[in-house]
Amino acid sequence: MRPKSFQPRQEQVNFLEATFRKIFPQDTEYREKARARLEQLTMPHWALGDLMDLAVDLAGITRSLKPPVKRKRVVVMAGDHGVTAEGVSRYPSEVTAQMVYNFVNGGAGINALARQAGAEVTVVDMGTAADLDDLVKAGKIIARKIGNGTQNMAHGPAMTRTHAVMAVEAGIEVANQLAPETDVFGTGDMGIGNTTPSTAIVAAMTGAPVAEVTGRGTGLDDDQLQQKIQVVERALKINRPDPSDGIDVLSKVGGFEIGGIAGLIIGAAAHRKPVLVDGFISTAGALIAYALEPFVRDFIICAHRSVEQGHRAMHERLGLRPLMDLNMRLGEGTGAALAMNLVEAAVAVLTEVATFEEAGVTGTPVE
Known part of the structure; x- marks a missing residue:
């Protein structure tokens, strides 16, 4: 919810408001997909900590499990x-x-x-x-x-x-x-x-x-x-x-x-x-x-x-x-x-580290 006191003049509404209306929260579905994959990587659960949280954010921002970050x-x-x-x-x-x-x-x-x-x-x-x-x-x-x-x-x-x-x-x-x-x-x-x-x-x-x-x-x-x-x-x-x-x-x-x-x-x-x-x-x-x-x-x-x-x-x-x-x-x-x-x-962790299934590792993941 935007501050009520922000009331742009009419000539400003079109540009600023049009921009605001393009902004939505991170995509929940892609956040959940990224989290599910990261939880199955061949390492102890969430072992890379904040780096894995960052990967989830990037997936949610870009709506992709392979977030583009090269440019x-x-x-x-x-x-x-x-x-x-x-x-x-x-x-x-x-x-x-x-x-x-x-x-x-x-x-x-x-x-x-x-x-x-x-x-x-x-x-x-x-x-x-x-x-x-x-x-x-x-x-x-x-x-x-x-x-x-x-x-x-x-x-x-x-x-x-x-x-x-x-x-x-x-x-x-x-x-x-x-x-x-x-x-x-x-x-x-x-x-x-x-x-x-x-x-x-x-x-x-x-x-x-x-x-x-x-x-x-x-x-x-x-x-x-x-x-x-x-x-x-x-x-x-x-x-x-x-x-x-x-x-x-x-x-x-x-x-x-x-x-x-x-x-x-x-x-x-x-x-x-x-x-x-x-x-x-x-x-x-x-x-x-x-x-x-x-x-x-x-x-x-x-x-x-x-x-x-x-x-x-x-x-x-x-x-x-x-x-x-x-x-x-x-x-x-x-x-x-x-x-x-x-x-x-963070993107490398999300996209390049194998899951237990992909690596053919059996048994319970190490906690």
């Missing part, structure tokens, strides 16, 4: 944030664009891990402050720029409600564009200062005290951390985001790339594609997507738990457990790329 893609959404003026990051906003060029040139952490996983990396400009037209014209990134960075949420809304809707719609459009050539999506982000709006989102949507969900981001010292906590508290007090309305939260204290991630998740779900949600910023996008359409939860696979202390609260809100906990905090989609290896492993 993997990490979509990195980029955007800048006005709140960086409050000193919430150790790096200036200019680094956002510099990192986009690094992604395009293949020199970032996500590029290395994506290559290892056999995944493509697609960069989307959702709202960087820089002019990236040269990359757009060269076909190296996708242009969905809503604005040249958000406003400073410490002094008012980060964006208008219309721009928030546009950001989500843009993410859906990217998913629609890439779905025909993608089996598994991964979410990624780039935006200096974006742990601050993500912290505001988790605090707004869970009711957790800001101090309990605020992390050090790019490596803040104790004084800088206290400053960040105060900025988030001030933004929530000034803007009063409605936790039952994902668009309101996004517009008041979010970011263009966070809206794009939310839309990508919604779009992937509409195409029945599994989406590996990366770290803290990506999971903020997942919270927005979940608030708009709760059924997207069935298509979300939480890749990992980062060291950002608010990440656990996000996973608890979604009711999902991450696949890994490696003390990572890079973002970019690196955790999603790593988890793509586990996705392929």
